[in-house]
Amino acid sequence: MKRVDIIISGGGMIGSIAAVAASQQGLSVLLIEAQSTSTIKQDSPRDLRVSAISADNINYLKELGIFAHLLQDRVQPYSKMQVWDNRGDGEIAFETDYAQQDYLGYLMENNNLVQAAWNTLNGHCQSVQQTQIKTIENEGAQIRVELSNGDKYKSRLLIAAEGRNSFVRAFAKIKTKETPYYQKGLVAYIKIENAPTQTALQAFNTGGPIGILPINNTEKIYSIVWSLPEKQADEWLQCEQQTFEQGVTKAIGKDFGQITLLSKRAAFPLTQLYAQDYFKNRIVLCGDSAHGVHPLAGQGVNLGIGDIQLLLKVIDASVLKDDDLLHQALRKYQRRRIWKVKETSEMMSILHHLFKDDEHIKKPLRNIGLKVVNALPFKKWLANQAGS
Template sequence: MNQTLDVLVVGGGLVGASLTLALLQQGFHTGLIEAKKAQPIEPVDFSRPGFDHRVFAISRASERIFRALGVWEAMCAQRVSPYQAMQVWESFGEIGFDHQDIGQENLGHIIELQVMQYALQQRQQDFPQLHGYFETKVSHLQQHEDYLAVHLNTGEVLTTRLLVGADGGDSQIRKLAGISCDIQPYGHHALVASIETALPHQATARQRFLPSGPLAFLPLTQPHTSSIVWSLPPEQAAAMQALDKPAFHQALEQAFNSRLGSVLESSELFAFPLRRRHAKPYVKPRIALVGDAVRSIHPLAGQGVNMGLLDAASLLDVIVQAQTKHRDIGALETLQHYQRWRKGENLKILLAMDGFKNLFGNSWLPLRWARNIGMRLTDATYPLKNKLMQQAMGLEGDLPRLAR
């Protein structure tokens, strides 16, 4: 049986890789299990056209976490897209946000998944002491008083003081730990693609609420190129995918009020189902969940990965404090501090997203008028509007050390 690890992270995505780096920086004896094959991620090839269809809106709090991990400069050296403004509207009601209103250089960044993965993987190479297990899955767990035995599908058994499930919405660790999860389909599929428009996006993120679901245009580094996220009922999403390009472009222009003029070109259109998930509880003795293993939300506010990174940074704070005080980092009492910290924050955002989806998904005419008037009133109330923006950017609240 191997020497006992301090922490074993399962899942090498953005949240799992970020947590692993943070643990290594703090001197924890750390292991990482990843189901996929170990292979180098290539940097962005600027000689080839097109963008990764998987992009994320990265908040200021997440930027600070990446800076603390030493990966932000590597991301910026490839391709990140800062945005200075945001427009949100339905019909006659609209809210506009501008970076100058809150004294910030920008409101956030749109970054491709490939860019972030490459930077994180390169940084991991600075820590040869990392124990990596690739093309590997956890088959079952055995609880002991002072450690957890983690049995792998390879027949190997690892021992760890703390096991962290960062393995996504269908988390195997969550299932093996016997942690229940409330799962509710949103009744939407998200369509994603990159598109080229006649008018420049002017570094502005835009979102329109439609009766069928929200449509977002996220600005990329090229002035006429945006990434779209269009939430639609499954049958409508399938119908959009079945259209030829001219017909799809016309439908997209119409849905977006032609705010960026004609749609000139589009990449391949991808679709994935949207589900609301929330684990109950987040922790058990020697086991903690982070990221999508804890909760999945509707992408209308682009907060999913930002919430996951805050999970990771908060868990790090809790176990560093426990280690400093010579307490057991895997004890349930320790891990419940993390649960109390993040559960309240997660519930606020989950409920807010549910509220937005239900509010704007109702086509009753008096309610449509009321919410559009409400948007106009909010737009005219600068203190409220700026407060909303600061919270979304991660500039307020009970933030972990890496995000401050």
């Protein structure tokens, strides 16, 4: 049986960043990924999944050396945000002063970030792909696992970063509370002739918001995340290109010139998910295995990075060896992250419910809402959210 300090199950964005951070802290790590990670080059087709990573988390990726491994032609900083409601006169604008940086964040394809983290790891930790954990023993001072390739490992901690449907979380019998929004997030790439540059845009409409994220300013390419009732999302997925372009133009509601669809369309069901506990003995949850939030403010990955930062702050080699110290550390992690996630997720839910339908009574509230958001210090709080 081989031995490492930490096993991480799930080598997506959060698991691979956690592996880099733990290795750099001097801990020995085994990273297990069920799929094979794709290799992308400058000219590879774009990943439809795009994330907005906050300025603070970009700094963290720089400290870890991950940022330097990103394909730089395929990332885009943004320094402004513009949010408006197409049914009222409310509008808010964020600029970089709120983040005290040159930029509010960076936009990047999910597989660019995953590849960069795996490349940073190269040789610094053990890793396997197309492999999963088959069995787990989670009692006493060690955790023991058997992998689908027959290898056996023991470690001091098992981090589940397997996304929403976590096998390890289910094994640990950690309950979840999942609330459907009865919506899907439709994603695609579009070209917009005259949209403001370096600006993340969001328009609220009946049905849900559309986020328009600049992924390449030079070529005027934007990634959209359009939150829609499930049936409408399916219709927009299947309609003719021209009809779709007209629909997007109407959902944006401002005249930014010609809009052209550049890619396939895909849609993901949107649900709010809370794990009721974040750890069980020597198993701990990070990222979407612990929480799922509405994508209207692009917080999922940012919250996951916040999990990793805190987890690796409260544990080290000596804490891992001591049952009492470890449980104390994991309790602290759980307490702080559950609170942080709840605060962010509930705020997203309030915005979602306030803006999604056309109820007359909500109209003045929406206008007041945007005006309140536009006033400090709430705007500053919102602008800084992604960094936590």
